Amino acid sequence: MSDEIEVFLTPTIDGIGAVDWDACARSNVDGRAADPFTTYRFLHALEDSGSVGPGTGWHPQYIAARKDGQVIAVAPMFAKSHSQGEYVFDHSWANAYENAGGRYYPKLQIAVPFTPVTGTRLLAREGFEMIGRAALAEGAVSVAAQNQISSLHITFCSTEDREAGTQMGLMARGGQQFHWRNRGYEVFDDFLADLSSRKRKNIRKERATAQGFGGEIVQFTGDDIRPEHWDAFWNFYQDTGARKWGTPYLTRAFFDHVHETMRNDVLLVLALDAGKPVAGALNFIGSDTLFGRYWGCTEHHPCLHFELCYYQAIDYAIAHDLATVEAGAQGEHKLARGYLPTPTHSLHWIADQGFRRAVAEFVAAEQAAVDEEVEVLTAWGPFRKDARDEDHD
Template sequence: MSAQEVEISIVASLSEIDAADWDACACPEAAAGARPNDPFTTHRFLKALEDSGSVGPGTGWQPQYLVARIAGQIIGVAPLYAKSHSQGEYIFDHAWAHAYERAGGRYYPKLQIAVPHTPATGRRFLTREGFEEVGFNALVQGAVQLTENNNLSSLNVTFCTEDEATRAEQIGLMARKSQQFHWRNQGYADFDAFLAGLSSRKRKNLRKERATANDFGGTIEVFTGDDLRPEHWDAFWEFYQDTGARKWGTPYLTRAFFDIAQEVLRDDMALVLAKRDGRWIAGALNFIGTDALYGRYWGCAEHHSCLHFELCYYRAIDIAIEMGLGTVEAGAQGEHKLARGYLPTATWSLHWMRDAGFGRAVADYLDAERAAVEEEIEVLTDYGPFKQTQIEEQQ
């Protein structure tokens, strides 16, 4: 089969695609009831964003889901959006937008294949089993053609896998290398076993931080699945609003998202909440994959020393060890994570520019940036808290 035999179409709502068809491409491993490898590309997660108004009119994220079919059967899909800004992406192209517009071009709208508001690595070109190659090629070519046909500035694919980056680069897209901080489970039996791999000074610091955090005068609980209740989201919404207002001006997710999440996503989430004097005062929300825990949102109504580190990083490690998960992805940025056992890890994005001259300038920038990122990863890894033997094992 060739990509020419594939029919490519756009749908404006996931209501137009059967959940089983989408998930057969996004998470075929979950067909028999298993947990999806990636909770963020499931039909239920993306539809929760859509149904809650977290994407759609007025958000700058207009769904244009890409669908590939052969003889009427869906063999590939991609979460594609028309973007009128660059917010909620976590791979920054603001400088590109300014340069393009200073040269007389119109950078927005652009096309973005991504999970909105979610800097977590996963497949972006989602293909049904048995159609991996033809589906991937058709989706990439279809997205580029859509950009070209509509005279849009660019196609951007954020937080794809390294394999996707390599394959797409071979057929004409530009790969961009960035980095985050991830924790790796080396088969630890418990948190103390993790600490044993740290240098003595770092081990002492982490123990001191955990003791300080847990001395805030309250209790910390973890909720997932049916243990999650609407009242937990009432509290967490207060925390999330505060963080969103400080970081982005306006929170990306609406209140309705958490109500829908309670109904359809509760098995995919682990919510860590701190309570003091009978009221919830802080929380951190994680999503659960087959082999990774994804730290997403944090907020608080009271500030207590080290509580942020405890809820977001150390409790995430506890959960990952207990569930036998291999990785904790703690979200975008934050070199402060390094001292807490989260090592720099490469992430990938893809880009295609309609203007060839601008594309060459971006390619030159990406070459220089990649060298800088690789050097930074090497340097930061050496500054990590682990004993040298532990660093070598994790590389």
């Protein structure tokens, strides 16, 4: 067998194919994808729906490594003409670089578009983990350098990706999100029992307020999700997207693709008033994690956002023995609702040596602040002290 590894790019995921892509992504564990966002079907839905590609600023340049004719590693890489939809913010880097006369865009981004959830980004077939990750990282840096691209960014990557990247000289950057952890709870009240009395009472009050909005709250997944549910959720998503980003990132067709190929990986929580959806939260289901993604409403009801996005997600995770709920980017309000600060990771390569040193100094100072914030927020979390201590036994 040859020791040579060929790295290649393709502007469509079909240039790699579903079988090889999912073999590298390890897309199925006990019948369900560990990470639904790196599956062929999710990335293909983004591409085929026009959510990425021409006019979006996300131009697919999927990178793959091949050995002896077999694809051994893949990564979702994009040429970016802006820094939107990433959630690891480098706008200040771009401004500084361009104010100094440089050209920051286009840049290369290895990421799942619009999806701030942690997962493996350098995806390798079983048995090829070390050489596969190395080939992808080195290949991506070479593409950037040869094309005089300012930078490469690998965002929301796993700790394994982070370790592999730093060994190859990439710069590590830390962040934090709020995640809920299942401590073997059998029912929601078991979770509440771990909280301080004041937080426990507040959550019970919020749930009672939300559930008394005048209608019913229903969880839908698989074939129970109907086209009219997606029509309603599209309206919710447009409203939220317009307020947060100006223009929603995903197209209406994306949700049709998800229904066609991923409805068993979806938990859609809807608040129904006389059968009409008035609010909803979209989650994706992994083998051990529930990923909260989007929320929206056409009517405001007190505490309904907390119920649909956070408490219903916890209910589902407990009922289905999932270890974690990831509730998306930012939001310190999640802390009072049982979601604790959790480190996130990204990797960066900067072409210009002087700018690289400046960014490294910024990242080091930022990391110290992030570490301190995680420590403080954890100490001020909603859990009883003895319950917190159990996590460190």
